[in-house]
Amino acid sequence: MGLMDFIKKQFIDIIQWTEDDNGVLAYRYPMQDFEIQYGGSLTVRESQMAVFVNEGKVADVFGPGMYKLTTQTLPVLTYLKNWDKLFESPFKSDVYFFSTRQQVDQRWGTTQPVTIRDKDFGAVRLRAFGNYSYRIVDPKKFHTEISGTRERYTVTELDGQLRGLMLQHISDAVAQSGIPFLDLAANQVEFAKALQEATQPAFDALGLKLEMVTLQNVSLPEELQKILDQKIGMGMIGQNMGQFMQYQTAQAIPKLAEGVGAGGGSGIAGDAMGLGAGLALGQTMAQQLQAGLTGANAAAQAAPAAQTGQQTGQQPVPQPQPASQSADEVLLLLEKLGDLKAKGILTDEEFAAKKAELLKKLA
Numbered sequence: 001m002g003l004m005d006f007i008k009k010q011f012i013d014i015i016q017w018t019e020d021d022n023g024v025l026a027y028r029y030p031m032q033d034f035e036i037q038y039g040g041s042l043t044v045r046e047s048q049m050a051v052f053v054n055e056g057k058v059a060d061v062f063g064p065g066m067y068k069l070t071t072q073t074l075p076v077l078t079y080l081k082n083w084d085k086l087f088e089s090p091f092k093s094d095v096y097f098f099s100t101r102q103q104v105d106q107r108w109g110t111t112q113p114v115t116i117r118d119k120d121f122g123a124v125r126l127r128a129f130g131n132y133s134y135r136i137v138d139p140k141k142f143h144t145e146i147s148g149t150r151e152r153y154t155v156t157e158l159d160g161q162l163r164g165l166m167l168q169h170i171s172d173a174v175a176q177s178g179i180p181f182l183d184l185a186a187n188q189v190e191f192a193k194a195l196q197e198a199t200q201p202a203f204d205a206l207g208l209k210l211e212m213v214t215l216q217n218v219s220l221p222e223e224l225q226k227i228l229d230q231k232i233g234m235g236m237i238g239q240n241m242g243q244f245m246q247y248q249t250a251q252a253i254p255k256l257a258e259g260v261g262a263g264g265g266s267g268i269a270g271d272a273m274g275l276g277a278g279l280a281l282g283q284t285m286a287q288q289l290q291a292g293l294t295g296a297n298a299a300a301q302a303a304p305a306a307q308t309g310q311q312t313g314q315q316p317v318p319q320p321q322p323a324s325q326s327a328d329e330v331l332l333l334l335e336k337l338g339d340l341k342a343k344g345i346l347t348d349e350e351f352a353a354k355k356a357e358l359l360k361k362l363a
Contacts, residue, residue: 015043049136196210
């Protein structure tokens with residue numbers, strides 16, 4: 001090396017990184033045309049680590065603190081460069097700083113529904129999203145596997161890879177937690193913990209630690225959610241299915257009649273809709289009326305038989321007691337018939353005939 005080259009050579013006696021920008025995970029200290037002064041100072045702040053790299057090989061790793069750069073503090077670099085104990089000359093080496101503070105509020109979520117096994121349904125397709133945080137714990141491994149020789153490596157560049165790792169282990173987390181889908185919403189903390197445990201080995205391989213995972217929401221695709229809502233409704237109805245069907249029929253008939261009257265049904269299809277609705281309710285009412293008339297006839301037949309038994313001295317044969325209809329029930333049926341007549345579902349003649357039968361029961 002000539003004298004002018006030596007004069008132009010610049011020496012660095014203080015090496016440090018003030019971490020000016022947010023989201024930087026790895027930073028290469030600028031060393032072009034520079035050499036490190038033997039005995040110079042290395043400052044590594046809290047939430048940082050520094051790595052010396054010689055010709056592509058990771059040498060010494062430093063945690064937080066202030067160091068004087070000598071052969072004693074750089075044993076690996078000393079070995080790689082074959083320095084002797086009397087070495088005190090400037091030297092060249094690449095220096096990388098790594099941020100070890102937590103990178104918080106990182107988002108994960110399913111872009112498409114993920115199919116998992118479930119205890120209750122066999123298999124379900126679910127959506128889920130939440131947050132996670134991580135930090136660098138092994139800068140040597142992170143440098144080798146991820147950041148390499150780049151001048152800086154940021155959180156944004158790593159985001160897609162880590163998000164994919166989170167989604168990849170959702171099925172493992174559900175199986176590991178043993179929580180059925182219907183209980184996931186009430187056990188979000190347990191599921192998030194299981195997801196963290198399932199994903200941590202993949203983070204370890206990159207020199208990272210998964211500090212925390214949160215689950216904000218878990219849901220089904222819209223079409224499966226409708227099926228689940230129906231299943232829940234069926235479970236809530238329980239043994240009252242017959243009453244529920246009668247209620248649903250009574251609620252649907254006025255709407256169908258309004259649609260037909262307003263031209264909502266056209267032609268034969270519309271007429272058939274209105275006719276079918278009218279027949280459905282008409283059959284239900286006819287069954288109720290028939291039950292009432294049958295009970296009245298049975299009571300009328302039982303009375304003469306009782307009188308004959310008293311005259312002959314024989315004990316009357318017990319007759320089954322029919323279900324009686326109260327005046328309120330008859331009036332309720334009259335109101336329903338009136339509504340059907342007003343909507344045009346029953347004719348005047350049909351309404352008059354049914355009305356006469358009901359009024360006889362009240363007489």
